Amino acid sequence: MDYIISVYRKPKNYGKLENAHSKSESNPFCGDRIELFVKIENEKISEIKFTGEGCTISIFSAEMLSENFIGKNVNEIKSLSDEDYLKLLPISLTPTRQKCALLSFRIMKNILRDLEKN
């Protein structure tokens, strides 16, 4: 828990990126909103940042996501299910809090999906 809180209070990747793919979505459960900024080079994630407000879990998850996904291949991320993603986090969550954790992951997926469409 201490770890989660310390990450929550000082997330390293909190902030914005210029010239990045970005998307902002809210968690329907609570209305909290996160904006994700993603840069991709050669089908690989090169940079991720995020801003927004949310509970510990949502911010912690956004930070974890950015730390974990940088350097990963786009297709690798696309193939992850919600369950896969939740397993990457070092905590077990009730269904409601899973929604908090999945907020940034959903935004990530939607950014990739939009790119695919264009």
Add this chain to the structure above:
Amino acid sequence: MDYIISVYRKPKNYGKLENAHSKSESNPFCGDRIELFVKIENEKISEIKFTGEGCTISIFSAEMLSENFIGKNVNEIKSLSDEDYLKLLPISLTPTRQKCALLSFRIMKNILRDLEKN
């Protein structure tokens, strides 16, 4: 029971009256309708007849009413409550069937009330 059925099958006062006070009402519970004809002389009921369709209880009650009330003083009838009336009948009834029994009594009361108003 036999008595009730025999009254029901051959009610003596079934029929219409010319130049009488009359009123037709239905039992909201079932839609059955009875029309009552009442003649009054010197504040006394001189004649009662009725027509209509209904269950055994309602027809039996209408017949009992007409037999019992002929000769009675109008004020006497007015002072009767529903409970008083039900006690006049030689049967005990569940709440729903009480509505059947009270149909003709309610019409009687309404006829008297209308007369009072005019």
Add this chain to the structure above:
Amino acid sequence: MDVKKIREDFPIFRKMINGKRIVYLDSTATTQKPYQVIEKIKEFYENYNANVHRGIYSLSEYSTELYEKSRENVAGFINAHPEEIVFVRNTTEGLNLLSYSFLWNFLKPGDKILISMMEHHSNFIPWVRLKHFNIDVDFINITEEGYLDLEDLKNKLDKRTKIVSLSHVSNVLGTINDVNEISKIVHDNNSIFVVDGAQSVPHTPVDVKKIDCDFIAFSGHKMLGPMGIGVLYGKYDILKEMAPFLSGGEMIKEVHINNIIYEDPPLKFEAGTPNVEGSLGLSAAIDYLKNIGMENVRDHEKRLTDYAFKKMDEFDDIVIYGPKNVEKRGGVISFNFNNGNRYIEKELIKNDIFVHPHDVAGILDSENIMVRSGHHCAEPLMDFYRIPATTRASFYIYNDEEDVDILMDGIKKVRKVMKIG
């Protein structure tokens, strides 16, 4: 099907009145409840009760999970998706939801709605009331035997017809309408097909995909579940386009003074604190029915109806309404004592042929036989047959041949008391 064993699951059948067991023949109005349903309600309030949605603490999370699991169970039961299952109070509310929501953003003056002469008031009044807004309502005829007149349906379907709303099984005649066939006819006309499933979902397998209906409504209390819970199934794509009906808590994503964003279906249609208890009770009832198998429920009722028909043949002054063919009708038997005539002469008391259904029910009740009498919330149908009422006996999984035999004895008593025949 072991009816004696099934009956043991229903605490009410342990009850004795004047030393006799209850012969309950009014499941069309509401069914009795097995202990599995009653105990589920008790268990919920004793262990998990909390308001659902947006609660972060464990009880609330669990309660939400139970509620959504119930929804999945209901969905599976009629082969729908959980997001297509809206919990309502009863069939009546489900049909009203449709009439109001359609009025909000779908129906226009001059549009037409088709219903039939055999509809329950709940699938009648909500539509007829729309005349106030200059929406036309027309009525599909039925045949004397109580079948829907499909030719009349085809004739009355036209460009203006936006909605056709029909009962799957009639609660008076027992008629099983051929909804698969009707669905095609209605959709060929690009109209929406609403099914009143109050008397079908409890008694026979129902597969919304096969029927391809756009909506079906039914009540929990008519299928072993508790009162106060019902279901409206709707195709997701249509639900998505529809205006909300009730509004308030739970059914929104965001609310600001100048901007309200509604939830997606089904939550969009579930305003206020839902009846979690009811959903659980209904789910337990569905488990009970699935365990028996809906095919078996249907077969059992068909057999009982056939048996009752044969027994009632004995009395040739009794007239039974609705189809004679047990393949085309459910286990609902409406009848009258009237020299075998469907239509009844006025001045009833002038003969010793007719017995008022309320008298029939009253006398049967003195033998603990519980049947319904009256217009069964289908007055237009009573008008059609020119009758004030019928007596109705209806069967479910806890009834057996013995019940039919007791009913026959009861009918004999009615004849004796009323001195007819």
Add this chain to the structure above:
Amino acid sequence: MDVKKIREDFPIFRKMINGKRIVYLDSTATTQKPYQVIEKIKEFYENYNANVHRGIYSLSEYSTELYEKSRENVAGFINAHPEEIVFVRNTTEGLNLLSYSFLWNFLKPGDKILISMMEHHSNFIPWVRLKHFNIDVDFINITEEGYLDLEDLKNKLDKRTKIVSLSHVSNVLGTINDVNEISKIVHDNNSIFVVDGAQSVPHTPVDVKKIDCDFIAFSGHKMLGPMGIGVLYGKYDILKEMAPFLSGGEMIKEVHINNIIYEDPPLKFEAGTPNVEGSLGLSAAIDYLKNIGMENVRDHEKRLTDYAFKKMDEFDDIVIYGPKNVEKRGGVISFNFNNGNRYIEKELIKNDIFVHPHDVAGILDSENIMVRSGHHCAEPLMDFYRIPATTRASFYIYNDEEDVDILMDGIKKVRKVMKIG
């Protein structure tokens, strides 16, 4: 009031999670149920279950009697007549009933409805939606401390104002609105006064004659009763004039193809099979509350709130919303960790002052303390305070000083875990 003894009546409080008892502080969302209510439901289904109205057999007659007795009990509880008590599903449905029925034959384009900034979504969205029909809706301001601004009410009341609908007690701020006074103001303007009683009827004596409100709506599940049952009280003379809302079975006198005659109130407003179980459960809950005495309920909650306020004073970075004066508020405490400021700066995570209410609730839950977090279905109020959410603890008859102490320990844990203060 012997809370320990009361708690023994509630089976759920026997439950242990991780060896600890439940500290339930979310009765504003829904209350727990005493065994007297749970057993009443069980007893009904095991002995008397039948559909009400128009049934001639004994079970149905008895079931009808039970249903109408429940209505009488509810009526007595708020000093109304039984014919003025309409059973609905919950407060939300009661308020929707009004908005739809008024739309049908009372409201005209250009008419105005007044609500306030502190309303629950259920007393907000149904009215705001009427803008679609060109009916105006305006919002009465509240003061920073959370009182209704009566001057603003007076200013906004005008000839066009047909309806004023306000909560009696706010489910976020706890504010008790002076409905007696408001009723006079509203009636002086010849407007109709609707009270959302969801948070008052369960917690304090309510006498509709004294208030002289035209309507009041409340929910059974918030006052020890089961889910799926609620009440709309209305003055009989107004109910009589109103258009029906839901239509279908039970609410009619006669139905013919070209003529429908509706029942008198309250049946006119109760379409379809009613929730008899729910009415009985609610009636049992009312018996339970009457036995304690509503004055005592109110006093108890006042005392607890006072006690909690004193304890919370310890933490000077906690801000509590709503009136400080316990005479003018109910036992609902919404708060935030935010350096004592009501309004919250954006970029929350950038400081170590604010704790997200969902984190508060999550950490409290790990100690079996169940509080609610979020916007409490009052987003416009959240907008007013520019906050995303609050944490809310609320009290009822089964809570005591010990619960408050445990909550305080929980709050200390939150501070420690979240490293604030």
